Amino acid sequence: MISQFCAWLSATSLSQHIQDAFWVIPTVQVVHIVSIAIVMTSMAMLDLRLVGIAGRRQSLPDMAARFLPWVWIALVVLLCSGSILIIGEPGRDLLNVVFWVKMSLLATAIVLTWTFQRMLRRSKTFWDRNRTAAILLGSVSLVVWVGIVGAGRWIAYVEHG
């Protein structure tokens, strides 16, 4: 099923155009990496702040206001650039188990980040009052994001289809 979809997708003219222009994939990958830099740094700051290791001079709502919009915007850019990469080489990603591990981790990370934001909106002191939950959320989120970056690089090294 998925391999038929990949065959169809790579035969589309859009995919053909991406495959024919040698510069598209490297360029889009650079956009992808710079966006990852924005998301990863922002999330690391927030997660380390949640755990209590870094940035304690700033309040959590201030930090969230500074970094969360960048996370969501960069995630949209990642979704777009990632889609172009998939359209250009469908089999490399969609038939690769590491790609699906990365997507599962991404779904987890989005749920965690959304939970963080939602609780903070309900009460500015929620995470300061629930320290155990804050440490748990921060550390799990950090590990998941590191996993996403690692899996992203490993896609290139695991045989697909």
Next chain:
Amino acid sequence: MMKQFFHAMEATSWGTAVRESTWLFPTIESIHVLCLVMVVGSIMVVDLRLLNLASRQRSVRELTNDVLPWTWTAFVGAAITGTLLFSSSAMKYSGIWQFETKMCMLVLAAINMGFFHLGAFQSVAHWDQAPAQPPLAAKLAGGISLAIWVTIVALGRWVGFA
């Protein structure tokens, strides 16, 4: 001279290990990517503050004190992993212009940082807090740094395709 040095690097035990193992290169590369995104991302936080585009309400000194130790830690990680990756095929990488340009860009980034620290940053007390704006020299340093680091990422990715 340089050729002999690169040759010796390839012959080291770690260079040989990375070259001959199937999993060491991707594993070290993943750590390299993780470190470099932290370097670039955290530098962007500082650059955007210098450009007066983000974190405007924060003291520049407080911000740099919070962020730069993480930048340097990640940079050390990127340098170590980068050296390991390089030594696996030092002769090959040293001859690729994208790699050479990337190294030159790293030197430029260091020079830009040096100018900023010895120049505009000396008077940071006068423009540390909003509503004061960073002076032109600081904005310039931030803008140049941003451009250099994006170029470094691009060249680094390009090495893999060369």
